[in-house]
Amino acid sequence: xxxxxxxxxxxxxxxxxxxxxxxxxxxxxxxxxxxxxxxxxxxxxxxxxxxxxxxxxxxxxxxxxxxxxxxxxxxxxxxxxxxxxxxxxxxxxxxxxxxxxxxxxxxxxxxxxxxxxxxxxxxxxxxxxxxxxxxxxxxxxxxxxxxxxxxxxxxxxxxxxxxxxxxxxxxxxxxxxxxxxxxxxxxxxxxxxxxxxxxxxxxxxxxxxxxxxxxxxxxxxxxxxxxxxxxxxxxxxxxxxxxxxxxxxxxxxxxxxxxxxxxxxxxxxxxxxxxxxxxxxxxxxxxxxxxxxxxxxxxxxxxxxxxxxxxxxxxxxxxxxxxxxxxxxxxxxxxxxxxxxxxxxxxxxxxxxxxxxxxxxxxxxxxxxxxxxxxxxxxxxxxxxxxxxxxxxxxxxxxxxxxxxxxxxxxxxxxxxxxxxxxxxxxxxxxxxxxxxxxx
Numbered sequence: 290x291x292x293x294x295x296x297x298x299x300x301x302x303x304x305x306x307x308x309x310x311x312x313x314x315x316x317x318x319x320x321x322x323x324x325x326x327x328x329x330x331x332x333x334x335x336x337x338x339x340x341x342x343x344x345x346x347x348x349x350x351x352x353x354x355x356x357x358x359x360x361x362x363x364x365x366x367x368x369x370x371x372x373x374x375x376x377x378x379x380x381x382x383x384x385x386x387x388x389x390x391x392x393x394x395x396x397x398x399x400x401x402x403x404x405x406x407x408x409x410x411x412x413x414x415x416x417x418x419x420x421x422x423x424x425x426x427x428x429x430x431x432x433x434x435x436x437x438x439x440x441x442x443x444x445x446x447x448x449x450x451x452x453x454x455x456x457x458x459x460x461x462x463x464x465x466x467x468x469x470x471x472x473x474x475x476x477x478x479x480x481x482x483x484x485x486x487x488x489x490x491x492x493x494x495x496x497x498x499x500x501x502x503x504x505x506x507x508x509x510x511x512x513x514x515x516x517x518x519x520x521x522x523x524x525x526x527x528x529x530x531x532x533x534x535x536x537x538x539x540x541x542x543x544x545x546x547x548x549x550x551x552x553x554x555x556x557x558x559x560x561x562x563x564x565x566x567x568x569x570x571x572x573x574x575x576x577x578x579x580x581x582x583x584x585x586x587x588x589x590x591x592x593x594x595x596x597x598x599x600x601x602x603x604x605x606x607x608x609x610x611x612x613x614x615x616x617x618x619x620x621x622x623x624x625x626x627x628x629x630x631x632x633x634x635x636x637x638x639x640x641x642x643x644x645x646x647x648x649x650x651x652x653x654x655x656x657x658x659x660x661x662x663x664x665x666x667x668x669x670x671x672x673x674x675x676x677x678x679x680x681x682x683x684x685x686x687x688x689x690x691x692x693x694x695x696x697x698x699x700x701x702x703x704x705x706x707x708x709x710x711x712x713x714x715x716x717x718x719x720x721x722x723x724x725x726x727x728x729x
Contacts, residue, residue, distance in 0.1 A: 293625045298596040299370045301728070302350075304360045308367060315368025318379050324372075325383040331373060332389045333380070335365045343369050344392055348621050350594035353392070361590030403537070428473050432530065435472020436509045439465070443506055451495045454488045461485075469531075476531035480505055504654055521611040525652055528608070539617055540606050546616075547604040548572035550579065551628055551726070552595050553659070553707045554718025563587045568595045569659045569709060569718065570605070570616075576633040578659035579605050579616040593618055598719065598726045600628035612652040632705040632721040634661035638683040645710065658710045660685075664703035667695045677706055677715065688714045695720065698727055 303309035315335060318324070322340070324333040331345040341356040343365045352366030362370075373380045385393065442465055446454075454461075462485035469478040480501070487498045511518065511526045518526065524542075528534065534542075550570040558565045563586040570579040583591035595601070602622035607613035635641050645658050665677040667687075675687040675695075680703065687708075698704065698720055705721035717729045 294370070294374050294596050294599065295627070296371060296374055297728075298598055299367060299374055301597050302362060302370075302594050303367055304362070304590075308360050308362075308364050311364035312367025312371055315364060316371035316375060318372065318376070320368065321372065323386060324380045325385060325389075326373070326380050327382060327385060329393055330385065330389060331369060331380065332385060333369050333372075335368065337365070341365050342388055344389055345369060346396065349592065350596065351590065351592065352594075359588040361585070361588070362594070431472050432474050432512075435469055435474045435477070436512060436530075438468060438472075439474075439477060440506070440509055443502060443509075447502065451488075451498060454498070457488070459485055474531040476529045477505070477508070478531075480508075508654060519611065521609065522652070524608070525610040525654070528610070529654055534608065536617060539608055540619060542609045543606040543616075544609075544613060545604055545606050545619060546572065546575060546577060546579075548574050548577070548602075549628070550601045550603055550605070551633075552597055552599050552601055553661070553726075554709060554716075554728075555595065555597055556709065556716065560584075563589070564591075566591050567657075569707075570595075570601070571633060571659060571661060571707075573600070573628065573630070573633055578614065578661075579607070580614050580657070580659070581605075581618065582615060598627065598728050600625045610652060612648045612655065614648075614655070627725065629724045632661070632663070632726075634663045634705050634707070634721075636663055637681050638662055638665070638677075638679045638685055639681065641710075656711060659707070660710045660715060661705070661707045663705045665706045666701065666703055667692060667699050669696070685710070686714050688716045692717060692729075695729055698722060698729075 300309045300312070303312060320335055320337075322334040322336065326332070326347075328347075330347055333343055335341045335343055337356070339356075341354055343352070343354045345352050345366060352362035352370075354363045354365045356363055356365055358364070462481055466478040466481040466485075469475065469481065484498060484501050484505075487494050487501065491497070508526065508529055511522075512530050515523050515526055550572055553569050553571055555566065555568045558567075563584060566583045566585065568581040568583070570581065571577070572579070581593070581595065583593065585591045602625075604619045604621075605616040606619045608615045608617075635644065641658075641660050641662055648655055648658070662677075662679060664680045668676050668678060668684075669692075670676065675690075675692045676684045677687065678684045695717055707718045707720070707726075709716040709718065719726050719728045721727075
């Protein structure tokens with residue numbers, strides 16, 4: 290496997306602009322010793338205040354460096370990737386030195402252990418032990434007790450009126466969220482913390498909050514009657530309340546899809562313990578969207594670096610559910626810097642909204658959707674609100690931000706658009722013009 294990326298795609302992997310700038314300065318062979326690559330990895334030693342050993346896993350595009358930097362990937366890893374992309378002949382194909390070979394052996398052993406766990410999880414005859422059953426029963430009792438308390442709190446909230454929430458401190462919401470964490474219903478806690486940001490956020494905040502409260506009440510009632518739901522929807526409800534699935538369980542029970550995936554956009558959101566990252570992919574053959582969600586603790590990088598704007602041959606496995614969208618990476622094959630051919634997008638915004646409605650009919654708690662639409666034109670109204678308009682005259686608003694690059698790329702002409710819809714606004718990711726994807 291070789292590095293099929295552009296300089297721009299590598300630069301976008303940088304944790305910040307200073308790391309990207311420092312990485313570019315190191316993209317020169319004079320800074321490096323013992324450069325090499327093979328099918329699995331890329332490596333080299335970079336001379337700085339010390340001689341740092343840098344390794345890149347080409348399958349996962351994960352970087353490991355002996356430097357003390359807490360930024361991931363560090364400037365040395367970025368420099369090595371940028372050097373290889375700009376001057377591939379500078380990095381010879383050779384046998385890895387001992388420090389790389391040992392690292393690859395450890396990764397292979399860890400991968401083998403993971404595969405073993407996947408096989409065990411896929412065993413249809415495997416049954417939980419008595420201890421596991423007892424633990425699950427205790428947790429189920431805790432979750433139901435927590436839901437009882439939450440339903441009482443929701444009833445009081447609606448009965449007393451939403452106007453009282455205008456002056457409630459953040460602690461009002463956090464106490465209830467913490468109660469759900471204690472009840473081992475962390476999914477409900479996440480929803481409560483998001484709702485804490487709604488009061489006073491806009492002129493129509495009461496309607497937005499009431500909608501979220503209704504969604505939360507629907508979820509708690511669904512959990513109480515989970516045995517009456519279709520098995521696929523049971524998976525969704527359990528997951529959203531806070532029963533996670535291990536990776537090997539997803540592999541065993543989810544749907545596998547192989548395709549050439551377009552890596553269209555990425556959103557990083559800071560959390561208390563690190564960064565949550567979501568990356569949107571679209572299958573060129575199946576036209577199926579996929580959402581890869583990853584978490585990076587502070588000072589570390591996400592497990593899989595996904596180069597934006599690339600075409601990526603891989604097999605994904607979707608979480609089981611009524612309308613599967615979230616996926617994990619089962620196997621990877623090849624990454625290409627760009628893609629050609631027709632952009633797999635819907636013809637109109639109306640077709641997209643029909644797709645959203647069909648999904649919500651199956652899974653009513655879905656909050657985000659990948660939007661890919663052909664032949665749209667951006668515009669800015671007198672009130673400062675940006676929109677995209679399709680060929681039939683329908684429009685959707687964009688998130689509050691400056692979108693001049695989108696307008697410049699359009700030049701007033703139709704283009705194919707990709708973005709994330711949250712039920713209210715679109716977050717632009719990129720546009721497809723003359724067989725080239727431009728990131729925004």
